[in-house]
């Protein structure tokens with residue numbers, strides 16, 4: 001998740017980026033405009049049979065790859081095609097930030113190694129359509145105000161500088177740029193706004209991070225403008241054989257399985273999406289939490305965060321309730337107070353017997369099956385809950401992380417301010 005404080009950077013590049021390479025139509029890497037009029041990006045696990053055959057056939061990753069621990073553990077990726085000629089880059093999907101960036105060549109201050117599967121670092125000199133955004137551009141101003149960057153400009157080069165920092169301490173900074181983003185055949189955004197990262201501290205190996213936050217220059221908003229409806233939805237599969245998806249634009253609503261609740265702004269200082277939580281249940285029983293506690297903070301929906309963070313009083317009550325239910329099934333609570341982990345008596349885990357957690361939002365209840373409440377910790381064979389206290393993440397910030405909603409279709413309907421979820425969608 002994005003975090004407001006500013007990264008200071010000094011960029012002193014010698015830079016004459018020019019190019020004479022001839023334009024050629026880019027490939028689309030599996031993106032298509034679906035029957036509802038939305039852009040649909042397939043999301044595959046690296047072991048998905050389809051992807052394996054595609055990679056062997058074409059020797060390029062033909063679509064997004066997810067769940068590849070060598071790229072970044074527990075993150076989800078999609079493919080984008082940037083520049084002319086188009087270059088494939090595999091990027092992390094992040095609803096908790098707004099600016100999108102890719103690591104550029106001429107990364108000069110701090111750079112990380114990109115996985116081969118993520119594509120090459122972006123070479124601005126070999127794209128004939130690449131430009132830097134100037135200091136007086138509206139988008140430069142908007143981004144600086146939103147990111148709270150007092151002055152982000154290299155005057156002599158008339159180049160707008162972006163910088164953003166994530167709650168994890170990772171960051172990216174460089175030139176705010178524009179280039180062609182190729183979508184489905186014959187669809188493209190000529191002046192797609194993104195950051196060309198020259199100073200990147202990132203603990204993964206994807207080509208960069210794509211922001212879905214609520215700003216005109218976020219990846220989501222730039223693509224939504226090509227459609228007739230401001231919404232996006234995704235399903236991150238929990239199973240390697242299943243195919244997930246990410247779509248931007250109108251979505252199917254006539255499904256009675258899609259449950260809706262109200263979607264909120266988290267706040268002007270952090271333009272991301274939030275839900276208002278009112279109550280929580282374990283196996284149908286309400287937690288012993290004074291109800292007003294829930295409403296003191298909203299919950300950010302963040303695809304880029306793995307675990308789910310709740311306020312400490314909620315966490316303690318949840319811990320007691322989960323422990324009671326698990327002990328009744330013969331499990332033993334581990335000793336770490338901030339991680340709710342259990343050891344089994346050696347038998348294989350019967351997931352159908354593990355507790356179910358329900359979260360009550362304004363108009364509906366999100367029911368998380370045990371597979372979304374717990375995960376199997378391979379290092380020591382314990383069963384751990386995805387819920388953590390806020391002070392194990394960013395104190396005071398509640399986050400609905402990606403593990404809790406895997407295999408759910410989640411819908412962010414910005415136009416009608418609804419958040420939707422549908423179990424077992426991928």
Ligand SMILES: *[C@@H]1O[C@H](CO)[C@@H](O)[C@H](O)[C@H]1NC(C)=O
Nearest residue numbers: 035036037038227228229250
């Ligand atoms: C958006 O376009 C699709 C077809 O591309 C159409 O079916 C749908 O009704 C349109 N939705 C709105 C809200 O105009």
Ligand SMILES: *[C@@H]1O[C@H](CO)[C@@H](O)[C@H](O)[C@H]1NC(C)=O
Nearest residue numbers: 019021105123124125126127
């Ligand atoms: C970047 O592209 C330019 C122009 O095509 C080329 O001369 C240069 O060698 C490329 N840089 C790298 C490191 O490949």
Ligand SMILES: *[C@@H]1O[C@H](CO)[C@@H](O)[C@H](O)[C@H]1NC(C)=O
Nearest residue numbers: 214263264265272273414417
């Ligand atoms: C998205 O941003 C617009 C413009 O700032 C704002 O009016 C709207 O409330 C935001 N919506 C959500 C769901 O964050």
